[in-house]
Amino acid sequence: DAGVTQSPTHLIKTRGQHVTLRCSPISGHKSVSWYQQVLGQGPQFIFQYYEKEERGRGNFPDRFSARQFPNYSSELNVNALLLGDSALYLCASSLDSGWETQYFGPGTRLLVL
């Protein structure tokens, strides 16, 4: 079975631009969570979506938004990029809405110049 997939794998943007990151969960998984991981730190929770509804949100500004589609895939959007948004963005999927076992994708590495 395919694991969690994310696209693109790498991305370079300039300050002020907008970016869209994509995630496809494991087949049958209905929940997708997004995390930001800065080098040397643990993943920081951004959003959790379950059945297309936002179930949880971390301490991130409104420049960050996400959505989940009927096929359970998800997009993370970041507007007005700042240098500090440079990080590895991880997507994780799980079966249900609770904090069950999460399976992480390989991540998208974003560099903002």
Next chain:
Amino acid sequence: QQPVQSPQAVILREGEDAVINCSSSKALYSVHWYRQKHGEAPVFLMILLKGGEQKGHDKISASFNEKKQQSSLYLTASQLSYSGTYFCGTEIGGSEKLVFGKGTKLTVNP
């Protein structure tokens, strides 16, 4: 709300044991343990739930002290493949978010 992990780093020889600790200032509903190797995604190891139920890896054990809001991960007879950074994630009751610590870097040498 970020849990505190200790130690920050540990170096072992193959076959030695290690304990990684995770503590929180808030009442915890569950504790999750992940291992991340350099350049890779975190991989699930263990979930410990309030009430004592434990789910996870049969080669790694962990404890969860609800009263002290602490969890410990026990790695016995370490193997080279155990090398990586270990993160604990804590679910604070009712918060609907998972907060990870800064990680413990484990290096196992031959």
